[in-house]
Amino acid sequence: MTDESSDRIFAERALKRLPAEIPPLGFEAALLSAYDAWNERRPQGRWAAFRAGLNQFSESIWPGAPAWAPASAFAVALLLGAGLGVTLPSILADEQPAFSLEQPSAFTLSAADAAQEDM
Amino acid sequence: MHDPDAEDVAKAGRGDRDAAARLIARHSAKLLTVAGRMLSSRAEAEDAVQEVFLRLWTHAGRWRPGGAKFETWLYRVMLNQCYDRLRRRPTQPLEEAAEMADEAPLPGAGLDDGQVGREIARALETLPERQKAAILLCHFKECGNIEAAEIMGLSVEALESLLARGRRALRARLQHLKGFAGDGP
Numbered sequence: 001m002t003d004e005s006s007d008r009i010f011a012e013r014a015l016k017r018l019p020a021e022i023p024p025l026g027f028e029a030a031l032l033s034a035y036d037a038w039n040e041r042r043p044q045g046r047w048a049a050f051r052a053g054l055n056q057f058s059e060s061i062w063p064g065a066p067a068w069a070p071a072s073a074f075a076v077a078l079l080l081g082a083g084l085g086v087t088l089p090s091i092l093a094d095e096q097p098a099f100s101l102e103q104p105s106a107f108t109l110s111a112a113d114a115a116q117e118d119m
Numbered sequence: 120m121h122d123p124d125a126e127d128v129a130k131a132g133r134g135d136r137d138a139a140a141r142l143i144a145r146h147s148a149k150l151l152t153v154a155g156r157m158l159s160s161r162a163e164a165e166d167a168v169q170e171v172f173l174r175l176w177t178h179a180g181r182w183r184p185g186g187a188k189f190e191t192w193l194y195r196v197m198l199n200q201c202y203d204r205l206r207r208r209p210t211q212p213l214e215e216a217a218e219m220a221d222e223a224p225l226p227g228a229g230l231d232d233g234q235v236g237r238e239i240a241r242a243l244e245t246l247p248e249r250q251k252a253a254i255l256l257c258h259f260k261e262c263g264n265i266e267a268a269e270i271m272g273l274s275v276e277a278l279e280s281l282l283a284r285g286r287r288a289l290r291a292r293l294q295h296l297k298g299f300a301g302d303g304p
Contacts, residue, residue: 007286014293015258019236019244021152027139027165028143031172035131038176061247 125184143172144189153255157201159244167200187269194260194270198252205248224240235296242292250285253278272296 043051054067063072124145130138149167174196178235182189243251249271256267268278 003287004283007283007290010290010293011254011286014239014242014289015254017232017236018156019233021155023148023151024161024165027151028140028147031143031147031169032136032140034169034173035143035176036138038173039134039136041168044134056140 122184122188122190124189125182128175128179128182128189129184131176132182137286139176142175150262151194152259153194154197154201155238156243156255156259157198157248157251158204159240163199163204167197167204170200171197184269188266191266191269194256195272198270201252202248238296239293242289245292246285246288250281250288253281254285257282 042048058067058070062073124142127135127138127141131142143152150168150171151164154167155161158167160162171193175193243254246254251263252271253267256262256270257264262270264275264278264282271278271281273281
């Protein structure tokens with residue numbers, strides 16, 4: 001038998017000789033009443049449920065990060081998207097050629113021109 | 120990996136008292152035993168376990184199964200509580216330590232079961248805290264080396280080394296009890 005395994009057997013035997021630790025009467029009840037106290041202080045209601053749902057959602061997209069991190073990433077993405085959505089069409093419109101086959105330029109004949117054409 | 124506690128932790132976090140009671144019934148006694156042996160003080164161990172469960176309730180709502188096993192987390196919190204309390208204790212003056220050592224019975228003195236138990240408890244108490252934690256987790260929590268290493272945040276090799284040193288030191292401190300409980304002549 002190696003020294004290490006005889007030390008292990010010795011320690012196991014020694015620890016078995018230690019007097020048993022029995023939890024004091026009412027210990028579990030005290031832990032449970034601490035739970036009740038915590039549960040009473042715990043924020044409840046719709047707002048708490050909403051926050052919990054939001055936290056769960058943010059955990060699923062960015063685990064471990066505080067709630068503001070995915071919220072700000074989402075806000076920045078939304079602003080960027082909205083900004084591009086507003087500015088890009090007008091930039092593209094400026095760059096459009098005067099005439100195109102897909103979109104013929106619209107013009108109307110004024111009443112005077114129409115009369116001249118009839119002559 | 121199935122975690123038998125995961126469901127109860129989630130339920131307790133949502134205010135389910137029965138789930139909380141089940142978690143307490145399953146874990147409090149063993150936590151108290153390990154904390155009691157770590158701290159050598161029943162009252163302090165009870166406080167430490169209370170604190171562990173308070174932390175559990177506040178984190179239960181955010182517990183996500185799939186990561187570390189719940190029990191591993193629970194025992195890690197308990198060990199950290201014990202380390203904190205041990206470090207907050209005033210260091211024992213040298214003269215006092217010498218006096219305590221003198222109380223040990225002489226080799227060969229006849230000891231009854233209660234005295235043997237107290238001798239062993241005292242020897243355990245004097246082990247360095249990490250060696251003591253490794254021995255207690257493996258013996259009282261009956262966890263394997265892999266789980267104990269995970270709880271202590273160590274590699275399995277480091278835990279095995281701690282265990283080997285702890286057991287050797289325990290044996291050396293109990294030399295005067297040679298022959299107890301069937302230990303060879």
